Amino acid sequence: MDLMKKIWTHAQANKKKIVLPEGNEERNIAAAEKIHKLGLAYPLLVGNKEEIINKSKELDVDLSGVEIIDPNESENLTKYITAFYELRKKKGMTMEKAEKIVRDPLYFATMMVKLDDADGMVSGAIHTTGDLLRPGLQIIKTAPGVSVVSSFFIMQVPGSSYGEEGLLLFADCAVNPNPTEDQLAAIAIATAETAKKLCKMEPKVAMLSFSTMGSADNELVDKVRNATQKAQELRPDLDIDGELQLDAAIVKKVADQKAPESKVAGRANVLVFPDLQSGNIGYKLVQRFANAAAIGPICQGFAKPINDLSRGCSSDDIVNVVALTAVQAQTNI
Incomplete structure (x- = not known):
């Protein structure tokens, strides 16, 4: 089913x-x-x-x-x-x-x-x-204890082995144009919780960037790296890792080369994009090129459910x- x-x-x-x-x-x-x-x-x-x-x-x-x-x-x-x-x-x-x-x-x-x-x-x-x-x-x-409202797409890619047999969550693709480090960490945690409660998935959260584990040095990479650390400190019980390039996040062979110690690399089923531009472009590329079902955007963080x-x-x-x-x-x- x-x-x-x-x-x-x-x-x-x-x-x-x-x-x-x-x-x-x-x-x-x-x-x-x-x-x-x-x-x-x-x-x-x-x-x-x-x-x-x-x-x-x-x-x-x-x-x-x-x-x-x-x-x-x-x-x-x-x-x-x-x-x-x-x-x-x-x-x-x-x-x-x-x-x-x-x-x-x-x-x-x-x-x-x-x-x-x-x-x-x-x-x-x-x-x-x-x-x-x-x-x-x-x-x-916002719901108690939630600092930012964000969104995610449920992406179902036919015939794919990535994520959970082609099922992945993409965040944030609709709400926050340029999230801060703290907001990015909050988005990662919220989407992991959504994956568990709504999708009944064991979340493996990849914090995406154009760098994998220090392969590049740039302030944009620093934001993702710092957000990853904050998310890990706030929720050590969740598998959240980064920074990871997309191929390292979902392809095991690439992950074995670029991030062999990571529990997330090569296994990610939740992809957290560094900003709205990349998230919006990313989900639409997958939707159109892979003929994927893109369900959403679904909002998370409101005290009661309202969706876009x-x-x-x-x-x-x-x-x-x-x-x-x-x-x-x-x-x-």
Whole structure:
């Protein structure tokens, strides 16, 4: 059974309410029907009710059994406005501003998660990552003990022996443009924990660079090297090593030459990229050249699960991210 089949099974065993704030968008409408029929979650579409129903008819999508919530008609609107004002009043928020902001479907949906009217949220088909992170950080905030929100992709490479038979986690590919040493260490630890809890993998975390164990000397390498040391000191129970070039991280023959003492080199199943540019480029190269499934970006570090989508996503991508979000809600990842 591949990972997504396992995720689906877990999601179906304890269905959660997952809100889709881009409810008027056709891929979300199509996904809501699939999610409902597969029993992966209770999908909640947020948007103009009449527009959603009309569009579903044009798409020949059956939304019977799917809840549609129009912020402007919701009985919870006043409650959400008041709660948002209370959260942000020390930052200069007024009730007038709060009323305008919370009517935005993204903010409305985030308040649903905050006040436990939904268990998680998925957005990003027509919004940027920044659009998702803004209300997330203002309203949901980070989990206790977590210093930075980050993201990862689940990469499944058909026919590959790398990672866990072609299964690897790539981080951070969507959130932090240029993480500090401390942030990079936190991303490595968070992704290792995610690998264990969500993917049921024993994480072998490679901190990637253009150098392997001192083969190059540069301030960019120093950042990765120092981040590795910090992560190892914080979590000596985890297998985290670096700095490693990509081939040394995943190819055993190369690892035997370049890093023979490493417990991670040649065996890595979690790849931590030094910055967002390399991470984003890396996952897209693998996705396109290797015909890999790229599931995500999945966020980690929020107090409650809210997740992003690629704007090039399909309705099936939304289904998978909703299922992952539901499992995160079950396990509090």
